[in-house]
Amino acid sequence: RNLHLLRVLPFRMDSQNQYCVSRPIYSTRAFEHVNEKQVRETKTIKERLRNSVKCSPKLIPQIIKKFFPILNWLPIYQLKQWLPGDIVAGVTTGMVCALQGLAYSLLVGVPPVYGLYAAFFPILTYFILGTSRHLSVGPFPVTCLMQGAVVLSLAPDELFLYHGNTTGVNGTATLVVNTTARDATRISIATSMTVLIGLFQFGMGVVQVGFLVRYLSDPLVGGFTTAAALQVVVSQLKLIFNVPTNNYNGILSLFYTIGDIFKNIKQTNMVDLIAAVLTIIVVMLVKEFNTKFQKKLPVPIPIEVIVTIIDSGVSYAMDLSTNYGAGIVRTIPRGFIPPRSPDVSLFSSFGGPSFSTGVVSYAIAISVAKVYAAKHELIVDGNQELIAFGISNIFCGCFSGFVATTALSRTAIQESTGGKTQVAGIISALMVLIVIVAVGPLLQPLQKSVLGAIIVANLKGMFMQVHDVPILWRKNKTDCCIWVLTCLACIFLGLDVGLLTGVIFELGTVVIRTQFPTCSTLGNVPSTEIYKNMKDYKNIIECPGVKVFKCAAPIYFANIEYLRDQIKHTVGFNAVRVFKKRNKALKKIHQLIKKGKLKVTENGLVPVAPLGVDNEAFERERDPEQVEGGAQQEVNGGARPAAEVEVQVDWSSTLPVSVRIPKVNIHSLVMDFTAVSFLDVMAAKSLKLIIKEFMRIGVNVYLAGCDDEIIMKMESMGFFDEVVNRGMLFISVHDAILYIKMETDSENSDDSMAEKVPETSKPS
């Protein structure tokens, strides 16, 4: 039986700091370590039995319900109470959804009708597979922009130029973009990418790695979405001003695009610009009004829809396109495109961006879903959501839509107007369907700049996140740095590279935080067993000759060197140097004894002849290093004298040779390991070395408060041997200190602090 016993002291100090056996000595049985494997095995067998007994009759329906969460709520759907709310919410959200679909398609770089598909299809599957009841599934500007970046880089306008029939002003044939071919290619890319994103999400859901999304912490997502909002605005400026720009990608593309816009700003179409500015102002004002009177309004004013209708009307009436050269949507065909399989050959060209887009889209959806789940005390299953979104995206991609996630604003509308379940989602899909099969063509005269303006006006919330920065700074500098760095990286390097940079930086901060842990010297709060940081409290005392060192982090390859420095700093000397100097002194003493200049007497070493210049010269010759510290040494024993002559040197007395040995004013070092959560191989090796370095100069090292798991790790890593043995483990700092005191006292030494730990002392 493998007994993992820590040394527990049966002795406690009473209030007079005297040792008394105030408690029964802990019996070994009371504290017996159970063979862990056995326990686990018994447990798993038990659990298996219990599960099999308990679950088998319900197992199949439970599994089905797990994969089709709709079965959890549709059977208990409360028609009277939930349906009215769902209908109102569905209709409102549906209109917004259709419109946002149209608008966001511009971000992807495909004709607007595909945005309608993206707003329609994913809802159908999510209705069945999703676990959130409030999410409004559909396109989101950030993910659309990420897809758009891929689409535009793989199918830029330049690839589709041909010599048009029209001749330019100076008689040369102008180059015209073959928009039909271009759009077909782009749609193929966008939809294939959507399928790939879906596959990634589905795969992640199947292998249950939804936890990876947790690396996208709040500050990171905050910085990312703020930068994304800026990217979206810049991408829409082109439409708002209706000026031509080149397609840029990657590093600094944001600034190149802005440069292009300024270069061509003279070509601005004033009709488009005015319409856009008006739209932005009106939409933002009405939205402000909506939030202000949220409680008084039965339904928020669907201002985007109103603006769109008005603009379509005006544009149609005044024929803005032909008369003023305004950029309009132009074609919104009725009905659907038959499903088609994705172009698998393209997958390799956008593997990376697809993965990042998939992760981002899921991260956005799950964070929004969790907000509402918490509000309504419902449960959202992260991995099922991955599967749901994965299948939704595969489905949607096959029907020529693009990637689905959610938007906080849209979900807020759906929830605030009374949406209780995904029935609201289905009704909103119905609204989109109506637009697709009937209303669509009516929107053909709509100005693109108005759509762009609607996108911009919807980004206000994302920009407002900038206000978080000073708050974060006050709360936690590291988190604030993550926010700012992610934001800047996303602005300068593009969204996917920026996000990766942010994640790596964020994980780096975790490493750095453990790499430079707070190490402290502990002192005893008088007449208690409490040990606290010496720096933080007044009136706490150190046990004379004992240092208590605490490390508040896991110990591993990156921080072991730092820890070594910290220990050196705590004890005030370098153990290696002390050992070296002592050895040197010993050698000299041996030589002096051989020469007959020193004698070993009962009182220690006594010089036979006065030592003078001779020795000085000797010293100069052999001491190659800088030396510091006093000559007075206080520690006795410990350093094993060289085998040749057995000389017991009292390091605390003035030595007869002039070697300066750094001061060692402790005899014990207690390392508080309560906050050490793991050790790796390098750490174990170095720690052992550090302990041995102290041991050989007569400083005993004790490890206090080690977790059982760490002790087991230490054992498997061969940490313990004859010198570094399990006898140095104590259950708490106080136990170690009491033991040290006991040992020191029992030796009855007068003022030398020497002591020897009996290696055979049994754990009690």
Next chain:
Amino acid sequence: RNLHLLRVLPFRMDSQNQYCVSRPIYSTRAFEHVNEKQVRETKTIKERLRNSVKCSPKLIPQIIKKFFPILNWLPIYQLKQWLPGDIVAGVTTGMVCALQGLAYSLLVGVPPVYGLYAAFFPILTYFILGTSRHLSVGPFPVTCLMQGAVVLSLAPDELFLYHGNTTGVNGTATLVVNTTARDATRISIATSMTVLIGLFQFGMGVVQVGFLVRYLSDPLVGGFTTAAALQVVVSQLKLIFNVPTNNYNGILSLFYTIGDIFKNIKQTNMVDLIAAVLTIIVVMLVKEFNTKFQKKLPVPIPIEVIVTIIDSGVSYAMDLSTNYGAGIVRTIPRGFIPPRSPDVSLFSSFGGPSFSTGVVSYAIAISVAKVYAAKHELIVDGNQELIAFGISNIFCGCFSGFVATTALSRTAIQESTGGKTQVAGIISALMVLIVIVAVGPLLQPLQKSVLGAIIVANLKGMFMQVHDVPILWRKNKTDCCIWVLTCLACIFLGLDVGLLTGVIFELGTVVIRTQFPTCSTLGNVPSTEIYKNMKDYKNIIECPGVKVFKCAAPIYFANIEYLRDQIKHTVGFNAVRVFKKRNKALKKIHQLIKKGKLKVTENGLVPVAPLGVDNEAFERERDPEQVEGGAQQEVNGGARPAAEVEVQVDWSSTLPVSVRIPKVNIHSLVMDFTAVSFLDVMAAKSLKLIIKEFMRIGVNVYLAGCDDEIIMKMESMGFFDEVVNRGMLFISVHDAILYIKMETDSENSDDSMAEKVPETSKPS
């Protein structure tokens, strides 16, 4: 004055588990928290004063000595004792160094003479600037190969083809490589890269970020160098077989090269192959002999030198090049090339590889230096080493050498043959100098395949590292995974990308280890204040109604969700669901009271009429979720009843309504935070939420053993408010438990475990 007081209990249990005031009540003063800033300020001022007083007279020489470590040892150089060893070591190492320089130049892809420069120049500066006394500075195969990859990718043979004057077999002009131009370009690239590497290292040394090298942990470096050894062998196969191959780079290049060699294996030059195989066998055997009789041999046999001389002689005598088409070194010019400035325009094309090469070369050097520093109890200064290698590389690069680091084998020779200081290094440089100015041309007939074979034979030690894998696996699975993954990544993806992958994976493991921390339920070792994992020990008991939860990791964005699940698992119920169900039950009770079917009496709620089918139906209609757990509830109070009617529901009795509420069989939850080393903003937010969720269902939460630093962090993050207040902090789990027991007892409740924490209870 900001008092950071944890609640400490003046009460201790005696051995009969009865409360007794056995210790004086801790006075507040004794435990006063010092305003930390003040302390720090005082300290820094003090330190500054002390430093200024202490150091000023010695300051300037100290600084000079810091930057020119030679001043530390040259003045005390012990001619008689050290010089003989240094001379023997220097001569031996010098010959090996010259030869390895010649050989490794083939890895870089430049003519052999440049390898001699690389073996000569860096020693000169390192002699002055380096802190290690035993390092044999010079080229190392891995870094040479990394440089070679860049050189070959930027200046492949194909760039230097021209139509030669010689006509091929079938009368067409053959394409010939302009070797002069090619070599000039390659040298320019290699030396510029060396300068850039030096600049990187120097910069890192100046900003004191030597600690970054710690990320290259032992397992990582082990995997990396093993893969590198394989890469080196494959790169030398071309020379050993003397067959043409194309230059490949990046992913899978190793396998393409092997493919090429097999394709052209029929063109093998047998003379070269035989010479190489013989060399490998002889060199490895003699090296084995050297290590076996290390103690008996005064100096290891310089077998490489002997082999080289023999081969040069044989090759010259038999004119292997013309007679058998053997590949020979051909030209080794005498003397030096004048220094020239690097081609700065090239810097941008190898920024990344230069950085990684610089880090690797430094990492190898520092790890070897540390091995010997530890052996001889000397100190190596990491940042000074960076500066020394930086300047050495800049210097060496200007004189047409390539990157300098060290080789474990060469340093081992230098140290084992008696090298004491860098004087041995200077003497070895002298040997190289002799080769450069005199002996060089004699080596012109040397076969390249023999040089390649010498490289391969020297890699044995690096391949032997494979034996570490099973040992690592037994010690620590994670570290073993790092080794294997880094090795595979370096083999498949190339050295620099592989190294990056390895580092990211390694840092990932740190994150993962903190992301899934070991969480445990603690129990009390009877009649002690010790709390241990329930799973690990027999006979330890849980305080009834109290759960002690321990988390052994920092709490931050990535693990907060996991922690929440673990807490849920520990307590055995979902606090949110309990609250929801209770609210539902309350609502029903209110409705029943309104309907007159229930009455509030002194004994609780009493049904007026029997409740039956009516209620059942009601239940079915409103309970949308799966329910589990028994109907018996044991907790009283806590959940604030809805404002409308004040009803005190006793959750422990059978409820008059058939809502099934999950069992809550605890009244207190103690979280042991001793092992929590930091908190971030997200963690604080979530933790607060978790605590509140428990509070509102009547479970009191206590935090035990929080570090002062964490409490300060919590405060700055606004963690505490009216509900979650500082009263829940206890200095240890035992204090919290005692407090809970006291509170429970003082309420004199019979069997309901209800209790209220007085919010105003002052810290004692």
